[in-house]
Amino acid sequence: MTRAINKKNHSSQSISITNRDNSIFGRRVYSVIILTVLILIIPCFSFADNKTKPPAGERAVNHGETAPANETLPLYHFGIPPYQKGQTVDEIRGLYQPMLKWLGKQVGCRFDFIGGETYEDMIEMVAEGKVQLAGLGPVPYVVAKQKNPQIKLLLTELKWNPERTKLVDAYHGYILVLKTRNDLNNLKDLKGKPFAFVSHHSTSGYQYPNALLREKGIIPDEYFSKVYFLGSHPRVTDAIAAGSVAAGATWDYNWNRAKKKHGDIFKILLETPPIPNLTIVSHPSLPAEIAAKIKKVLPSIDQALLKGLPSAGFAVRSDDFYDGIRLIVEKEKRREENK
Structure with missing residues (x-):
């Protein structure tokens, strides 16, 4: 047991x-x-x-990939300055997305979108190669090329003429006031009034109107009661509409957008001569074969892919097309140095 x-x-x-x-x-x-x-x-x-992280040291906003999700293809950065900063980040990215997706497929790479916080930011990013491809206004292009002579002009943007009968390679800048201001009918009437520019590096938002005003003997800092630099074109027309300033400098693209936002409330006090249109430029870090393909195929893009953008097409123009801009930039630079 x-x-x-x-x-x-x-x-x-x-x-x-x-x-x-x-x-x-x-x-x-x-x-x-x-x-x-x-x-x-x-x-x-x-x-x-x-x-998803931007390159080291990059001072950028509006960073989002817009190219096809084929990670075997090289990725390059496309940048623009904040000339239409009144739009949201997603709106601007969305407007460029169709063009960048199409372009990536055509040239065999991917593009993401970067928007500079200021004109100066984007100029530096282009000059330093933090973006390899950019859409720059005439003055930012000239200044970026001064900082880095290896920057290449690939294409000039085209836009419709006012009658929408043909594409042209130039645009106009304006000094605008409200139609309801019966006391403001010429530049003399602006003496002692507050005035708005966009940025020192904006072509139609400062450089051209500033040069024209000075030719007429008007020194902005002395002539106006206060001079503001508001950072983008929509902010200028918004300030005019709100009565915060008596007048401001902008370009035809923004004026048309401002009409949709505020109504047909603006009148012209000054119109600039034709200004060479915006550019598509590349940094030398963009492979030469990719740059050559962009220069070849982008002029053939369907205009439907450019809906909402300042551009209605692209054309090849030589670098000396912007020599007039260089003269204005150099003159302003010397004036600043002699202060």
């Missing part, structure tokens, strides 16, 4: 030990499986996080 009991106890201990061993073995296998899964998925999360 005792032997039977001992035998039974021994059997129970054996079963208990076996079950415990199996349990330990199972936990070890489970732990190995969990560890293996973690090893496999953690790099994926790290890669996804790194992919």
Whole structure:
């Protein structure tokens, strides 16, 4: 009887030990499986996080990939200054997305979108190669090329003429006031009134109107009661509409947009001569074969892909097309140095 009991106890201990061993073995296998899964998925999360980060040192906003999700293709940055900063980040990115997707497919790469916080930001990013392709106004292009002579003009943007009968390679700047201001009918009436420019590096928002005013003997800082630099064209027309300033400088594209926003409430006090249109430029870090393809295919883009953009097409123009801009920039630079 005792032997039977001992035998039974021994059997129970054996079963208990076996079950415990199996349990330990199972936990070890489970732990190995969990560890293996973690090893496999953690790099994926790290890669996804790194992919969305802008290049080191980049002072940029509005950063979002707009190209096809083919990660085997090289990725390049396309940038613009904040000339229409009245629009939201998503609006601006959305407007450029069709063009950039199409262009990426045509030349065999991907483009993401970067918008500079200021004109100066984008000039520096282009000069330093933080963006490889950019749409710049005439003055920002000239200044960027002064900083880095290797910057190349690829194309000049085209726009419809006022009658929409043909595409042209120039635009006009204006000094606008409200139609309801019956006391403001010429430049003399602006003396002692607040005035708004866009930026020192804006072509139609400062450089051209400033040069024309000075030719007429008007020194803005002395002539107007206060001079504001508001950072973008929509902010200028918004300020005029609100009565915050008596007048301001802008370009035809923004004036047309301002009419849709505020109504036909503006009148012209000064119109500039034709200004060479905006540019598409490249940094030398963009491979030469890609730049050559862009220069070749972009003029053939369907205008439907440019809806909402300042451009209605693209054409090849030589660099000396912007020599008049260089003269204005140099004159303003010397004036600033002699202050």
